[in-house]
Amino acid sequence: MSMESPQPLTLPTRSRPRFGDLGLRTIAGSAAVVLTAIMVAIVYQVVREAHASIGQFGLGFLTDNEWNAVTNRFGALDLIWGTLYSSLLALLIAVPVAIAIGLYLSELAPSFLRTPVALMVELLAAIPSVVLGLWGILVLGPFLADHVEPFLGDNLGFIPLFSGTPSSHGMLPAVVVLTIMIVPIVASISRELFSSVPSDLKQGAMALGATRWEMVRSVAIPQVSGGLVAAVMLGFARAVGEAIAVSQVIGGTLNQSWSLFAPADTMAGRIASQYQGAATALQRSSLAYLAVILLVISLIANVSAQLISGRIQRRMGIRT
Amino acid sequence: MELLASIAALCAIAMLLLVIGTVAQRGAPALSVGFFTNVDAAFLQTGGGIENAIVGTLIMTGIATAMAVPVGVLLAIFSTEFAPPPVAAAVRMTLNVLAGVPTIVIGVFVYGLLVVGRGQSSFAAAVALAIIMLPLIARSTEEVLLLVPSTLREGGMALGATRARTVLTVILPTAFGGVITATIVAVARAAGETAPIIFTSSIFANAVVTDPSQPMASLPYTIFTKSELPSASDQQQAWAAALVLISFVLLGSIIGRLLSIRTRRQIEQTR
Numbered sequence: 073m074s075m076e077s078p079q080p081l082t083l084p085t086r087s088r089p090r091f092g093d094l095g096l097r098t099i100a101g102s103a104a105v106v107l108t109a110i111m112v113a114i115v116y117q118v119v120r121e122a123h124a125s126i127g128q129f130g131l132g133f134l135t136d137n138e139w140n141a142v143t144n145r146f147g148a149l150d151l152i153w154g155t156l157y158s159s160l161l162a163l164l165i166a167v168p169v170a171i172a173i174g175l176y177l178s179e180l181a182p183s184f185l186r187t188p189v190a191l192m193v194e195l196l197a198a199i200p201s202v203v204l205g206l207w208g209i210l211v212l213g214p215f216l217a218d219h220v221e222p223f224l225g226d227n228l229g230f231i232p233l234f235s236g237t238p239s240s241h242g243m244l245p246a247v248v249v250l251t252i253m254i255v256p257i258v259a260s261i262s263r264e265l266f267s268s269v270p271s272d273l274k275q276g277a278m279a280l281g282a283t284r285w286e287m288v289r290s291v292a293i294p295q296v297s298g299g300l301v302a303a304v305m306l307g308f309a310r311a312v313g314e315a316i317a318v319s320q321v322i323g324g325t326l327n328q329s330w331s332l333f334a335p336a337d338t339m340a341g342r343i344a345s346q347y348q349g350a351a352t353a354l355q356r357s358s359l360a361y362l363a364v365i366l367l368v369i370s371l372i373a374n375v376s377a378q379l380i381s382g383r384i385q386r387r388m389g390i391r392t
Numbered sequence: 393m394e395l396l397a398s399i400a401a402l403c404a405i406a407m408l409l410l411v412i413g414t415v416a417q418r419g420a421p422a423l424s425v426g427f428f429t430n431v432d433a434a435f436l437q438t439g440g441g442i443e444n445a446i447v448g449t450l451i452m453t454g455i456a457t458a459m460a461v462p463v464g465v466l467l468a469i470f471s472t473e474f475a476p477p478p479v480a481a482a483v484r485m486t487l488n489v490l491a492g493v494p495t496i497v498i499g500v501f502v503y504g505l506l507v508v509g510r511g512q513s514s515f516a517a518a519v520a521l522a523i524i525m526l527p528l529i530a531r532s533t534e535e536v537l538l539l540v541p542s543t544l545r546e547g548g549m550a551l552g553a554t555r556a557r558t559v560l561t562v563i564l565p566t567a568f569g570g571v572i573t574a575t576i577v578a579v580a581r582a583a584g585e586t587a588p589i590i591f592t593s594s595i596f597a598n599a600v601v602t603d604p605s606q607p608m609a610s611l612p613y614t615i616f617t618k619s620e621l622p623s624a625s626d627q628q629q630a631w632a633a634a635l636v637l638i639s640f641v642l643l644g645s646i647i648g649r650l651l652s653i654r655t656r657r658q659i660e661q662t663r
Contacts, residue, residue, distance in 0.1 A: 093554050096469070096556035097470075099466060100467070100470035103467040104471070104483050106485065107463075107486055108489065109484060110523060114493060114497070114501045167607070168400075172400035176400065180394050192405050194645065195408055195645055198581070198642060199412075199641070200612060201584075202634075204411065206619040211414055241461055259404070276478035313496065313497070316587050320620065343496050343500065360500055363496070364496050366496070367493065369483075370492045373492065374488055374491075374492035375489060
C-alpha cells in the first residue's frame with residue numbers, strides 16, 4: 073500500500089501517434105475500461121440485490137435491532153453495533169502498537185534488523201484470515217475463556233467491559249484477531265510515512281539538542297499526522313470488512329452489550345454465515361443491504377484516505 | 393520510547409511465530425502421504441485427505457491468475473506510459489478503492505452476477521479471486537514500471553522505436569521480475585481467501601473435480617468448515633490443511649519479497 077508513487081514520465085510526443093502506439097494504447101486503455109466496469113458493476117449489482125430490502129425497510133434498517141427470518145423483519149442495528157465496537161476496540165489497541173512498529177522500523181532499529189523485522193510484520197498480514205480464525209476458535213478463544221476472562225471478571229468485573237460470563241466465542245477473541253490483522257497494515261504505512269520525512273528535518277532537530285523521542289514527537293509525527301489518520305482509516309476499513317475470521321470467533325449472536333465476554337455479530341460476519349442459507353428472499357436481500365453498507369464505509373474510508381495522503385504529498389513536495 | 397517501540401515490534405513477531413508454531417505443531421501429526429492423495433473421508437469415517445481441496449485451490453487460483461495478470465499488467469502500462477496524469481490518477485484511485493472493497497462484498501457481487509440462475513462453479517470463484525488479485529498486480533507492476541529509468545525509454549525513442557515497441561521490448565523485459573513478483577504475491581493472497589469462495593464454490597462433490605463449470609473444494613473452505621466441527625479428527629485435519637495453506641502462502645510471500653528486493657536492485661543498476 074504505497075502512499076507515494078513517482079510521477080509518470082511525460083515525453084514530448086509526435087504530433088500523430090504511430091499505428092503500433094495506437095494499438096497498444098487501445099489495448100491498455102481497454103484494461104482501464106474493464107477496471108471501471110468492474111467497480112461500477114460491483115456497486116450496481118450489490119445495490120440491485122439489496123433493492124427489495126432497501127424498499128421494504130428504508131433507512132429504518134439502520135436503527136432496528138430485530139433480525140428475524142420467521143417474521144421476515146430485518147434490521148442492522150445490533151450488527152452495526154458489533155461491527156463498530158469490535159473495529160474501534162481493535163483500532164484502539166492496534167494503532168499505538170503499529171505506529172510504534174513503524175517508528176521502530178524507520179528510526180530506531182539497528183539497520184541489520186530492519187529488513188527481517190519488516191518482512192516478519194508483512195508476513196503477519198499474509199496469514200490467511202481463515203487460519204487466524206481457526207487459531208482463534210480452537211486456541212485463543214478457549215485460552216481467553218479459561219484464563220484471561222475469569223481473571224478480568226474477578227478483578228475488574230465492576231467495569232461493564234469485563235462483566236458477564238466468560239465464553240470462548242465472543243467480542244474479545246474477535247478484537248484480538250482484528251488487532252492482529254490491522255497492526256501490519258498500519259505499521260507498514262506508518263513506516264513509509266516516517267521514512268518520507270526529510271532527513272535534514274530529523275537531523276536538524278537532533279542538532280538542536282533534541283533527543284530521539286523529542287525529534288519524533290515534535291518533528292516526525294506532526295509532519296505525517298495526516299498520513300497517520302489515513303492509515304488509521306484504512307485499518308478501520310479493513311477491520312469493518314473482515315468477515316471470515318470474525319464469523320468464526322465472535323459467536324454469531326445479536327447483541328448490544330459493552331461486555332467483551334458476550335457473543336455478538338458483525339455485518340460482514342453475518343453475511344458470511346447466512347447468505348448461502350438464507351431462508352427467505354428478503355433475508356438474502358437484507359444481507360446484501362449489509363453489503364451495501366460495508367461498500368459505502370469502504371468507499372468513504374479509502375477515498376478520504378487517498379485525498380488526505382495526496383494532500384500531504386503535495387504539501388511535502390513529494391512527487392505524486 | 394525506544395524500548396516501547398522494540399516491544400511493539402517484538403509483539404508482532406511473537407504473534408506471527410505463535411500462530412505459525414501452533415499451526416505447525418497441531419497440523420504436522422496429521423500430515424501423511426494419504427492426506428495428500430485421498431479426498432475427504434466419508435461421514436463418520438476417519439482418515440481421508442485434502443487432495444480435492446489442493447487440486448481445487450490450484451485450479452481456481454490458476455484461472456484467476458490467467459484473468460488478472462494480463463489485465464493488471466496492461467493497466468499498469470496504461471497508467472504509466474499512455475494515460476495523461478489526471479487519468480492515471482483516476483486509475484490509481486479506482487485501483488485503491490477496488491483493493492479496499494471487502495472480499496465478502498466481492499463474494500456477494502459474484503454470487504449475483506454468476507451464481508444466481510446458473511449454480512455454483514469454480515469459474516465463478518475464480519472470477520471473484522481475480523477481482524481481488526487485479527489491484528495487487530496492477531499496483532505493484534506500476535511501481536516497478538516507474539522504477540525503470542527514463543534513460544531506457546529515451547534510448548528506445550531515440551533509436552526511432554515507437555512508444556509501443558519501447559514498452560514491449562525495453563521496459564517490460566526490464567520490469568519482468570517485478571511482474572513475476574507481483575503475481576506471486578497476488579497468488580499467495582488469493583489462495584488463502586475464503587470470503588469470495590463461500591457463496592461461489594462451497595457445495596461440491598467429494599471427489600477430485602477438474603471441470604471449471606463445477607464447484608470445487610478448496611483449502612480455505614476446508615479449513616473454514618472443519619474448524620467449526622466438534623470432532624477432534626476434523627479439527628486436526630483443519631490444522632493440517634492450514635499448515636499446507638500457510639506454508640504455501642508464507643513461502644510465496646517470502647519469495648515475492650526477496651525477488652522484489654532483487655528486481656529493484658537490478659533496475660537501479662541499469663541507471
